[in-house]
Amino acid sequence: MADLPPLREVIARHDLRASKALGQNFLLDEQLLDRIAAIPGDLGDSAVLEIGPGPGGLTRALLRAGARVTAIEMDRRCLPALAELGEAYPGRLRVIEGDALAIDHDALMGEPYAVVANLPYNVGTALFTRWLGGQEWPPRWTSLTLMFQQEVAQRIVAAPDSSAYGRLAVLAQWRGQAKLAMKVHRSAFTPPPKVMSAIVHVEPGAMPEGVSALALERLTAAAFGQRRKMLRQSLKGVPGAAEALDTLGIEPTRRAETLSVADFVAIARELSAGSSAR
Structure with a gap:
């Protein structure tokens, strides 16, 4: 287990202020982060894709859980902090600088992988619908464990005849199982967002026959x-x-x-x- 400085110290040392333009809100509570990393189950020696790691709070939890992490980050201010984390866990963290929407995740990972991410709010829905789309099924990802605004999370797991039920619910549920795994209070973030958040966990299910x-x-x-x-x-x-x-x-x-x-x-x-x- 790597001996790492507190996240607040890392953020201060690298002057990492959360960017509103990039939809960033940092999670610093390591116990909470460990609980999030536990949602997909045992990640020991599993390939995990993380989007928008920022200073690496969730990344630390995933590494502590034994995962081999590939993290895509477009904010180059965060790269030095992530590089330090990679040095603390040799061979276990690969950081890709770039836009997650412009990268072929299956090609990047090259093996079955779980997705675990505190998604930037401004790209979360676009990434989610992309992971759910496509005719090939089951997908290369084994599960999705994703942080959304609570309103979006409720739309994903909604049942018919409810105000939240819509396109996201159907796309998430027609060939998969989606559940609300955890609610996260706005006060857990730095800076606190204006809205509450929640984590959705999705596992692929059977593909209905004869459906495009x-x-x-x-x-x-x-x-x-x-x-x-x-x-x-x-x-x-x-x-x-x-x-x-x-x-x-x-x-x-x-x-x-x-x-x-x-x-x-x-x-x-x-x-x-x-x-x-x-």
Whole structure:
């Protein structure tokens, strides 16, 4: 176990003020960080991808848990602090300077990997939908353990007929299991954000047969893009949607938030079948 200086000392020594432009909020409570690192289960000698490590608080916890960490950081001010951490854990930390949205994570990792990250608020949803997208399933990632604003986290795990239920919930749940693993008070961060945060844990599940991920993404984008309208209106621009609703016995006067994840999968299956037939 490496003997490391307190995080506050590292931040002060490297003059690392959290950047609002980069959506940064630093976590310094090491007990809390260890609890986050424990959410995916035993990480001993596991490959872990971390996005936006900042001064390395969560990175330390992951290394303490025995993980081999690849961290992507675009704020070069943080690189010297991360380099020191790498020296304390030889061969266990690889730091990549760059934009996580512009990097092929599967190619970078080269093996199955868990994702554990206190995501920068400004890119969290974009990264999440990217990890959930794509036709190939199961994915190369084995689990996602991610910090979001609490409102976003609740949207990911929401059930039908709730105000939080929408496109994110369907994308997270149609071929995976998503749960709210932990709430994190705003006071745990430096500086404290204006909103509360929460950690979502997602594990990939079985891929429903006969469903195109692209069809489901287009379907949910249309359905929830006009969520206050009836399906016959919101899905008007989706070829074959009216016929799919009729085939499945789903009333076109319903609204998107009343449909279950299974309903959306069934509609997407009909759309995929219709597209293949044309």
